[in-house]
Amino acid sequence: MSRLTEGAEAPRLFVALPVVLTLLGLGGCGVSYKSPTVESAAAGATVDVVSLTMTSVVQANATPYTPRGLPAAFFATGGGGAAAASVSLPDPPDPASAPAAPLELRIPPAHQPEPYRIGVGDVLSLTTESESAGVGGVLGANRRQSFVVRDDGAIAVPEIGSIQVAGRTVEQAESDLFPVFVQNQLDPSFALEIEAFNSKRVSVGGAVGAPRIVPIALTPLKLGEVLAEAGGMTVDADDQAAIRLYRDGTLYQIPVSQFFARGDLQQIQLKDGDAIYVDQSYDLDQAQRYYAQQLDAFAERREARQAALLALQTEINLRRGELADRRALHEARGDLGAEPRDYVYLTGEVAQQGRYVLPYQRQVSLADVLLGQGGFPTVTGDPSAIYVLRAAGETRILAWHLDASNAANMIVATRMEMRPSDVIFVEEQPITKWSRALQQAFPILVNRASNAIDG
Structure with missing residues (x-):
């Protein structure tokens, strides 16, 4: 190339350079790229930005909401x-x-109710009226002896042997014992009573204070009494x-x-x-x-x-x-969209934009929804600009703002309860906005610069 040609090309470069710089400036300022953000007004409604703190989250949760129960x-x-x-x-x-x-x-x-009949496991107490009427020397010393009804329905009385008592009332058992005492030349002045009731029982469990087995004694057992003995219903x-x-x-x-x-x-x-x-x-x-x-x-x-x-x-x-x-x-029905459900929506710089179905019969938090859907990429998403957008009437929108650049503030996210139709929005990093604007504008700028140089 001759020096004359090089001299002619130089003015063209100087002419094109301001054009390139101007177009780059316009692209970086957002002329070619619009980034979503939270403005002070939207759709004819006023947008009020409220910082989410440990105190203000209580106010946010005051919005009444009862999660849907399982459908009929x-x-x-x-x-x-x-x-x-x-x-x-x-x-x-x-x-x-x-x-x-x-x-x-x-x-x-x-x-x-029937008269109580002695059963296996019951403990009978045999008491004599005088010390001279001892049975095997045991009753003679203590005047009172306890006997457990065995599996065969009998009790074993010293010097007398086994006596069948199962299935008998106390009065019948005493009548059975009387001739046995006489036959064994023992004083038949005695008293028989049930010391412990173990053969007939009622169980009570579930939502009571203390689940237990309640024995049936001489008097009829009633439902209210059993529940009271179990500590009442909870x-x-x-x-x-x-x-x-x-x-x-x-x-x-x-x-x-x-x-x-x-x-x-x-x-x-x-x-x-x-x-x-x-x-x-x-x-x-x-x-x-x-x-x-x-x-x-x-x-x-x-x-x-x-x-x-x-x-x-x-x-x-x-x-x-x-x-x-x-x-x-x-x-x-749910697959066909025939069941009514409540939703929360995720948009902006989140891992997965879309809608989140609020579960049945329980509340979920901002952390549940945001992190449960993959969170947000901190490379492109601004942790200091996380918003929960919530309608407050016909002419007002509350933008609950969470600054998670301090990770400790995510505790507030675990306490922020979601409401139907909430919109979770994460804004872009400032450098992400500039980078995306440049990516969209650069091919156009290069083309225009090239045309200016060639022209």
Whole structure:
């Protein structure tokens, strides 16, 4: 190239250089690139920016919101078939979001109390009236001796031998002992009484203060007394809290609200082997384990126990089948978008833009949603500019601002509760805005500069 040509090209470069610098400046200032940010007004509404602190988060959470309960369709289909004749389980409670139907009252048939009959495990006390009427020298010294009824239903009295007492009332057992004392030339002036009642019992568990086994003594045992001995019930008296009584292969239920309102329900007389379970959210697995334990404790014959367990297992399997059908229907409706749900939206410099479905029956925090969806890349996202945008009426938007450049402030994010239609927005880093503006403007600037040089 000749010096003359080089001299001619130089003015062109000097002419193009200001153009390039000007266009770069315009691109860097955002003429070619618009970055989302939080302005003081939007869509005709005023935007108020409020800093999120340990104090202000309480105000943010004051916005009323009750999470959706499980949809009514979750419990709305059949398919389980009829219940087994020998066992009748109560229906599961309706979800919180659906109108809760009161539980059905199923009272056990009246039990006519009978005189207490001595059984295996009971402890009998034999007391003589005079020291000269000793039995084997033991009663002669102490005048009182205790005997445990053995598995064969007998007690072993020294110098007399085994005496059958199981199945007999105290009066009948005394009548049986009288001739035996006479035959053994012992003074028949004695008294027999039950020292400890161990053969007839009622169990109580579930939502009570102290689950336990309550023995049945000489006086009839009543439902209210058993619950009081177990420390009382620890459930609220709402329509879904129930006392369930398992007796002879059948489940009966008494809503807690009716139990407190009706004195006759508190006076229901219990019988040996009754199992009482108090609950508020019916748990089939938990109930099955509980009643199975009680059948283990009270069944006198293995065949009867197995039959009762089989009937109970059959009924529970039927209920589980119904629940599986209901859940499948709910999931299918959810896949089709036919179930109403609440959402929170993520936008800006987050790992995954989109909407987050608020869960059933519990609150979630800003940290749950933001970090649960992958968080935000700190290379491009500005940790000092995290916003929760929330409508406050028709003409006002609250922009709750979290400055997470200090990582300790993320504690506030764990306390910030989400509300339906909240928008979580993370702004770009300042250098990210400039870099993206340059990326969009650079090809255009180079092209224009080239045209200016060539022209």
